[in-house]
Amino acid sequence: MNRVVITGAGTINALGHTVPATLDAMKEGHCGISDLEFRDVDRLAIKIGGQVKGFEAEGRFNRQQMTLYDRFTQFTLVAAEEAMAQAGLEFVGELAAKAGVVLGTAGGGVSTWDDNYRAVYEEGKNRVHPFVVPKLMNNAAASHLSMKYNLKGPTFTVSTACASSNHAMSQAFQIVRSGMSKAMVTGGSESMLCFGGVKAWEGLRVMSKDACRPFSANRNGMVQGEGAAIFVFEEYEHAKARGADILCEVVGFAMTSDASDIVMPSKQGAARAMSGALQDAGINAGQVGYINAHGTGTAANDKTECAAVADVFGPHADKLMISSTKAMHGHLIGATGAVELLACIMALREGVVAPTIGYQEFDPECALDVVPNDAREAKIDFALSNAFAFGGLNAVLALKKV
Structure with missing residues (x-):
């Protein structure tokens, strides 16, 4: 088995439009959750979220691209540009032939669905744009990423709700570790913060109207983000030979199914996944x-995870x-594991552990060191x-300091 390291990282989220900006915000315990800004937000019961503010797609993409790129694809390409620049890999020849993309997303082009349902059902239009399907499909971001960077190897999308990114990155890890490819591009993207996307989550009654407070006794629900x-996951010797800056090493993973309930978490399933990752590493x-x-900030998840x-x-x-950094950037659903991996890299590489902000009251069912409110230096x-x-x-x- 080959060793696998991370040589490039990029992001755009409610805390920052780059990795350095995001990590600085995490160190400061900054909250990126604020009032939502989009059409018909006044009709929602939930009016807050980890929305990406100050992002202008029109300035980054041309008119033809805008007809093909849903917001989740736009986010993917912006984050990938940063990751690829840092990795410094040129995908040509055999490397390009075997390198691919594995991305996680739960909803894909939710904004495109929302806009076109409005057009047909509310505005009474009988036609939609010919590119609606390729714009909204879950694999759109992965496909556009492969086209932009000449990635001709295994390319696909994983959609497993809130575990999508971790499942995707696990598969990319396996592909590089097994020797199928010297490098893979991986992570996740999500953009559900539109009227229909939030309205659907409202129905579950797991959303907070004021703040995300993981592990705090007065927590009252999750907050969506985007x-x-x-x-860039790369084979260690390949990265070392070209003098790449290695962020950390990926050393193990595990995947389990609770096989018990569609929404309620299982202590046994979570425990088997953590134990499996340790064993694999x-x-x-x-x-x-x-x-x-x-750490979603819901009553059920937090106590079950701590147990x-x-x-x-x-x-x-x-x-x-x-x-849990979700109190800062919100729950990015299918992209959440990818953004949260940045906190792990920061802990390993810089010795700074991101805090759980919004923590107010001790909960005996969450009686662990949850790094409340302030970041902490640690080896x-x-x-x-x-x-x-x-x-x-x-x-x-499972990740290791290099």
């Missing part, structure tokens, strides 16, 4: 210093740090990134 994070629980938690961590880590659970050698999705689908990545 954006993308893209990474060949490390023990005591070596892990930080977990980026799924799973306690089961897997035993006495060491009290010594490790576990935080971290190994980190886990958790993603637990509706449908009972769990994906955990």
